[in-house]
Amino acid sequence: MASLQAPARRPRAAGRPRAARWRRHAWSYAFLVPAALLFCGFSIWPMLASWWYSFFEWDGVGAPTDWIGLDNFRDVLGAGGFWDAFWHSFLFSLAALFIELPLALILAILLNNAWLRGRNVYRLALFLPVVTTTAVVGIVFAILFDPIRGVVNTALTDIGLVDSPINFLGSTTTALPTLIGIDIWKGFGITLIYWLAALQTIPKDIHEAALIDGANPRQSLRFVVLPMLVPLAIVILLLVFQRSLNTFDLVQATTQGGPNYATDVVPTYIYRFAFDPFLQAPRYGFACAAGVVFGVMTLLITLLQAPVLRRQYKAGATT
Amino acid sequence: MSRTRRTLRWAAAASAVALTATGCNLVGSGEDDSNDDASGENVTITVALVPDPPGASEFYRAQFDQFEEDNPGITVDVIENPTDQQLNAVELMFQQGDPPDVFRAQAEGFDRMYERGWTHSLEEFVTDEFIDRFPEGTMNPATSGLHRDGELYTLPLVTGKWDVRVLIYNEAVLRDNGYDAPPETWSELEEMATTITQNGGGSVFGYAPASNKAAAVEMLAQTAVPYSVVSEGIDFRTGQPATASPGMVEAVELHRRMQANGVMVPGWESWDGSRAFTEFAAGTIAMYPSAPWHVAEIRKLDPEIEMGVAALPVPDDGRGGYTPMKQPFQPIWSMSSETEHPEQAWAVMDFLASEDFHRAYYEEFGTLTAVESAWEDQAAENPDQAAILAVAEEGMRLVPNPKLATPGGAAILQARAQRPELKHTDAAVDAIINNKPFLPIAEALDAQIQTFLDETLTELSGTATIDDITFPSWDPLENYTPEQ
Numbered sequence: 001m002a003s004l005q006a007p008a009r010r011p012r013a014a015g016r017p018r019a020a021r022w023r024r025h026a027w028s029y030a031f032l033v034p035a036a037l038l039f040c041g042f043s044i045w046p047m048l049a050s051w052w053y054s055f056f057e058w059d060g061v062g063a064p065t066d067w068i069g070l071d072n073f074r075d076v077l078g079a080g081g082f083w084d085a086f087w088h089s090f091l092f093s094l095a096a097l098f099i100e101l102p103l104a105l106i107l108a109i110l111l112n113n114a115w116l117r118g119r120n121v122y123r124l125a126l127f128l129p130v131v132t133t134t135a136v137v138g139i140v141f142a143i144l145f146d147p148i149r150g151v152v153n154t155a156l157t158d159i160g161l162v163d164s165p166i167n168f169l170g171s172t173t174t175a176l177p178t179l180i181g182i183d184i185w186k187g188f189g190i191t192l193i194y195w196l197a198a199l200q201t202i203p204k205d206i207h208e209a210a211l212i213d214g215a216n217p218r219q220s221l222r223f224v225v226l227p228m229l230v231p232l233a234i235v236i237l238l239l240v241f242q243r244s245l246n247t248f249d250l251v252q253a254t255t256q257g258g259p260n261y262a263t264d265v266v267p268t269y270i271y272r273f274a275f276d277p278f279l280q281a282p283r284y285g286f287a288c289a290a291g292v293v294f295g296v297m298t299l300l301i302t303l304l305q306a307p308v309l310r311r312q313y314k315a316g317a318t319t
Numbered sequence: 320m321s322r323t324r325r326t327l328r329w330a331a332a333a334s335a336v337a338l339t340a341t342g343c344n345l346v347g348s349g350e351d352d353s354n355d356d357a358s359g360e361n362v363t364i365t366v367a368l369v370p371d372p373p374g375a376s377e378f379y380r381a382q383f384d385q386f387e388e389d390n391p392g393i394t395v396d397v398i399e400n401p402t403d404q405q406l407n408a409v410e411l412m413f414q415q416g417d418p419p420d421v422f423r424a425q426a427e428g429f430d431r432m433y434e435r436g437w438t439h440s441l442e443e444f445v446t447d448e449f450i451d452r453f454p455e456g457t458m459n460p461a462t463s464g465l466h467r468d469g470e471l472y473t474l475p476l477v478t479g480k481w482d483v484r485v486l487i488y489n490e491a492v493l494r495d496n497g498y499d500a501p502p503e504t505w506s507e508l509e510e511m512a513t514t515i516t517q518n519g520g521g522s523v524f525g526y527a528p529a530s531n532k533a534a535a536v537e538m539l540a541q542t543a544v545p546y547s548v549v550s551e552g553i554d555f556r557t558g559q560p561a562t563a564s565p566g567m568v569e570a571v572e573l574h575r576r577m578q579a580n581g582v583m584v585p586g587w588e589s590w591d592g593s594r595a596f597t598e599f600a601a602g603t604i605a606m607y608p609s610a611p612w613h614v615a616e617i618r619k620l621d622p623e624i625e626m627g628v629a630a631l632p633v634p635d636d637g638r639g640g641y642t643p644m645k646q647p648f649q650p651i652w653s654m655s656s657e658t659e660h661p662e663q664a665w666a667v668m669d670f671l672a673s674e675d676f677h678r679a680y681y682e683e684f685g686t687l688t689a690v691e692s693a694w695e696d697q698a699a700e701n702p703d704q705a706a707i708l709a710v711a712e713e714g715m716r717l718v719p720n721p722k723l724a725t726p727g728g729a730a731i732l733q734a735r736a737q738r739p740e741l742k743h744t745d746a747a748v749d750a751i752i753n754n755k756p757f758l759p760i761a762e763a764l765d766a767q768i769q770t771f772l773d774e775t776l777t778e779l780s781g782t783a784t785i786d787d788i789t790f791p792s793w794d795p796l797e798n799y800t801p802e803q
C-alpha cells in the first residue's frame with residue numbers, strides 16, 4: 001500500500017543553514033531586484049497610492065491634506081453616473097465572453113486545421129485589427145458609420161435595408177452596441193491567438209488515438225479537444241474578461257462616453273473626473289475612489305466565477 | 320574567486336554607480352541647466368504652450384526665432400502640450416520641480432495656477448507704454464480680468480470681443496430655399512431650418528447645435544436670460560437659482576422640437592469641437608451658432624463659400640440678455656513664480672504682447688487679438704471680420720463678475736465650479752436627445768442649486784454671503800459698471 005502513503009518529505013539538508021541557501025541563490029535574487037523594483041514602483045505603489053488618495057478631497061496638486069474619510073466612496077456609490085458606467089463596462093465584458101470568446105474558438109479550430117490552405121493569411125487578417133492604433137480605428141469607424149456620408153449608411157439605404165440613415169454613434173440606443181461591436185472586432189484577433197495557442201498544446205498523439213478508436217471529427221472535438229482545452233480556456237476567459245472590462249481608448253477616441261454618457265464606461269468616468277479639461281476643478285480623490293470601487297467590484301465578479309471555474313478546471317484537468 | 324564572478328561583481332558595482340548617478344539626476348540635482356545670465360552668457364527661457372490653432376507650432380517657432388534674433392542672449396525653448404491636457408501638463412511640470420518660465424493658462428485655468436502661487440506678479444515690469452498698447456480703460460485693475468489683488472499677473476492674446484457668439488449661415492443655401500436674410504427670432508430660425516432640412520434631401524440640413532454638448536443652447540439662451548442663469552444656474556440680480564427661467568427652458572425646448580422633427584443634422588450628438596465648421600464648409604449645414612474663430616477655419620477650408628455672419632436670433636418676445644463681456648480680456652500668458660530669469664521671461668512676455676506679434680498672429684489665424692491697433696484697419700476691410708466686430712458691438716454687454724468683485728464671490732463661484740452636474744448642459748442634452756420636457760428637469764436642478772447655495776454659504780460663513788453674488792441694480796440689457 002505504499003502508493004497510498006504521502007510522499008516522504010525531502011529531508012532537510014544537514015549543515016545547510018538558510019544563510020547558505022541565500023548565498024547560493026544570491027545572484028538569482030540580485031537579478032530579480034530590478035524587476036521587483038519596477039513592479040513595486042509601477043504597479044504596487046500606484047495601487048496603494050490610489051487607495052490612500054481616495055480618502056482625501058484632493059485636486060491632484062501638492063500633497064493631499066484634506067482628509068475626508070469615506071466621503072469619496074459614499075459619493076461614488078451614490079452616483080448614478082458611476083453605476084451607469086459600470087453597467088456599460090460590464091456589457092462590454094458580457095459581449096466579449098458570450099460573443100467574442102466562442103466565435104474566436106470556432107475560427108481557431110478552423111484555422112488550426114493543417115490542411116486549410118492560406119491559414120496564415122487568414123490569421124494575419126484577423127490579427128491586424130489588434131495591432132492597429134485604437135485612435136485610428138475610432139476615427140475610421142466614425143467615418144464609416146457617419147449618418148450623412150458614411151459608407152455603411154449609404155450601402156444600407158442603397159440596397160433598401162433602411163429608409164433613413166442609422167445614427168450609429170449619435171443615438172443613445174445604438175451607440176453602445178456599435179462600440180461593443182467595434183471592440184469585439186478589434187480584440188478578436190488576440191482571443192483567436194489565445195485559442196490557437198491552447199489548441200496547439202493538445203498532443204497530436206491524442207488526436208490520432210481518437211481517430212484509431214473510431215471517433216469522427218465532431219466526436220473528437222466534443223470528447224477530446226474541448227475537455228482538454230478547459231484549463232487554458234479558464235485563463236483565456238479571465239484574460240478576455242479583464243481586457244474588455246477596461247475598455248477605454250476606443251470609447252475615448254470615438255464618442256468620449258457620449259452621446260449624453262450613453263457609452264460612458266468606468267475608465268472614461270474616472271478619466272473625466274481626474275483629467276477632463278472642461279472640469280474646472282479636478283477631483284483626483286473622487287476619481288481614485290471610483291477606481292478602487294471598480295477594482296474591488298471586478299475582483300468580486302472574478303471571485304464569483306471562481307467556484308464554477310475551479311470545478312471546470314478540475315474536470316478538464318482529470319479528463 | 321573565479322574570473323567570471325569577479326567580472327560580474329565589477330559590472331554590478333559599475334551599474335550601481337551609474338544608477339546612483341541617474342537617481343540623483345532624477346530627483347533633481349538642484350543645479351540649473353540653463354546658462355547663467357550673470358556671466359553674460361545665453362539664458363534659456365522655457366515657454367509652455369499649445370499647438371493650437373492648426374499651424375501654431377510653426378508660427379510660434381518662427382516668431383521666437385525672430386525674437387531670438389532681436390534679443391541676443393535669450394534662447395526660447397518651446398514645450399508644446401496637447402490642448403486638452405495643457406493645464407495638467409503644466410501642473411505636472413511644477414510638481415516635478417521643472418516648471419516653464421512662461422506658460423499658457425487660459426481663463427479659469429489661470430486661476431488654478433494663481434491660487435497655487437505659481438504665477439509671478441508682472442507689476443514690476445509694466446510701463447505706461449505697455450499699458451497704452453491696449454484699448455483705453457481695458458487695463459483697469461478692477462475689471463481687466465488680468466489683475467488679481469490689484470496687480471497684473473497675466474497677459475491676454477485675444478480681444479474680449481472675441482468672446483462674442485455669432486450665427487454663421489450659408490447665404491447660397493438660404494437663397495436656394497427662398498430666404499434672403501438670416502433669422503432674427505427663434506421661431507424664424509426654427510421655421511427656416513425646418514424648410515431647409517425638408518428640401519435638403521438628406522444631404523443639406525437647416526441647423527446644427529454646434530457640438531455634442533449642444534453648445535448652441537447656451538449661446539441662444541444668452542439672448543433670453545441673464546448670462547449667469549446660463550453659466551451658473553443662478554440669476555445674479557437676485558442670487559436665486561433660475562435654470563427654470565422661461566427663456567432658458569424655451570432655448571432647450573426649441574432644440575428638442577427640432578431634434579424630434581429631424582430638423583437638426585444627424586450625428587451631432589457625437590461631434591467634437593471642429594466638426595461643425597468642417598460640415599459647414601462641406602455645405603452640409605445651413606446655419607449654426609458659433610464662436611467667431613470658426614469663421615476663419617471655414618474660410619480656410621473653402622475660401623469661396625458664401626458665408627454670412629449675423630447676430631444670434633433672439634426670443635420671439637424680445638431680447639432678455641446679451642453675450643456677456645465679463646472682462647475685457649481672458650488670461651493667457653503667465654510667468655512662473657519659480658523662474659530664475661524674470662527679466663528675460665518678461666522680455667518674452669513683452670514680445671508676446673507686442674503689436675508686431677499680435678499683427679502676425681492676426682494675419683496668420685484671422686484672430687482678433689488684444690492689441691487692437693495691430694488689426695483694426697485690416698479687419699474693417701475684411702467682410703468676415705467686420706461682421707464679427709459688428710455683432711460684438713451690438714451683441715455684447717459688460718456684466719457683473721463676482722469673481723473679480725469680491726473674495727466671497729470668487730469663493731462661491733469656485734465652489735460652484737466643483738459641482739458641474741448642477742449646470743444645465745447634460746440635462747439639456749438629455750432632454751433634447753431623449754425628447755424629455757425640460758421644465759421639470761430645470762426645476763429639479765434649481766432645487767439642487769438652492770441646496771448647494773445653502774450648504775456653501777454655511778461652509779463659507781464669515782467669508783461669503785449671498786450678497787457677493789447679488790447685483791440688484793444690474794440690468795442685463797445695459798452695460799454694467801462695478802460702481803453700480
